[in-house]
Amino acid sequence: MKGFQWALAVVGLIMGLLLAFQFKITGEVQMAEPLQKTQKLSAEVEELKGERDAVQSRIENLRAKLEEITVDPRAARLKQELDRAMIAAGLTDVKGSGVEVTLKDSNINLAPGDNPNLYVLHDEDILRVLNELKAAGAETISINGQRLLATTEVRCIGPAILINKNKRLTPPYVISAIGNPDTLDSSLKMKGGVTETLQFWGIQVAVEKKPEVIVPAFTGGIRFEYGHAVTSEGRGNLE
Numbered sequence: 194m195k196g197f198q199w200a201l202a203v204v205g206l207i208m209g210l211l212l213a214f215q216f217k218i219t220g221e222v223q224m225a226e227p228l229q230k231t232q233k234l235s236a237e238v239e240e241l242k243g244e245r246d247a248v249q250s251r252i253e254n255l256r257a258k259l260e261e262i263t264v265d266p267r268a269a270r271l272k273q274e275l276d277r278a279m280i281a282a283g284l285t286d287v288k289g290s291g292v293e294v295t296l297k298d299s300n301i302n303l304a305p306g307d308n309p310n311l312y313v314l315h316d317e318d319i320l321r322v323l324n325e326l327k328a329a330g331a332e333t334i335s336i337n338g339q340r341l342l343a344t345t346e347v348r349c350i351g352p353a354i355l356i357n358k359n360k361r362l363t364p365p366y367v368i369s370a371i372g373n374p375d376t377l378d379s380s381l382k383m384k385g386g387v388t389e390t391l392q393f394w395g396i397q398v399a400v401e402k403k404p405e406v407i408v409p410a411f412t413g414g415i416r417f418e419y420g421h422a423v424t425s426e427g428r429g430n431l432e
Contacts, residue, residue: 280333283342283411287333291371291406292378294322297364299395311394314364316349318396321387322368323347329380331370333408337362340411357413365397374402 279285296319299312323341326334334341339360347356353363370377381388381400388398 282415283333283340286407286410287371288405288407289332289371290374290404291331291369291402292326292374292381293401293403293406294326294368294370294381295397295399295401296322296366296368296391297397300397301395312396313352314366314396316347316354318391319347319354319366319368321390322381325380325387326368326370326372326377329372329377331372331377334368334370335408336366336368338367338409340409342411342415357411359413369406369408371406371408374404378402 276285280287296314298314301312303309303312319336323334336347336356339356339362341356345357347354349355350361353361354366355361378400380386381398383389388400391398
């Protein structure tokens with residue numbers, strides 16, 4: 194009997210030790226998982242810090258290069274040339290002194306037999322005004338807010354005009370031109386000039402000198418399908 198009791202005691206002791214060992218192992222495993230996650234997150238944080246420091250270093254290098262460029266007198270000259278090129282190409286808004294010309298159809302009551310076409314604005318009338326402004330030194334011009342380029346056309350489409358391929362404009366036509374206001378005004382109002390001719394047919398012409406005229410940038414697409422820039426080699430071949 195005593196032997197049996199001793200055997201039970203030994204078995205109980207062994208079972209207790211096994212349970213205690215299993216509980217210890219399970220606890221260590223459960224504690225190890227958060228620790229591993231923490232270590233992984235810590236490593237990721239350190240990696241991100243390294244990337245941040247690298248980006249910050251690159252930003253500082255780029256800022257230093259930018260400061261070197263901005264203090265270089267050549268940069269100022271290049272910017273001036275770029276600005277002039279953008280203005281000439283019509284790709285930027287321009288402001289300056291100039292004139293504003295407003296054109297409206299005739300308000301004369303026609304007599305029987307009069308030709309009504311003589312008393313309304315046509316594309317050729319607009320072109321005469323534009324050519325006069327250009328000859329007087331206008332640097333940039335717009336019609337009803339549409340910038341004129343070297344390739345801009347002006348042609349009649351019924352009671353309206355079409356410019357820049359798809360811009361349909363109707364009277365009144367407001368032509369904004371940047372240039373010497375006195376010169377532009379005088380060229381339009383000279384005796385026997387375009388204004389006097391249009392007014393003979395009752396066309397309403399108003400020319401106003403302005404201290405500041407704003408000509409907006411061209412908003413359409415610019416594409417050259419047949420023309421290409423001539424390189425230095427090309428110029429040599431032409432000579």
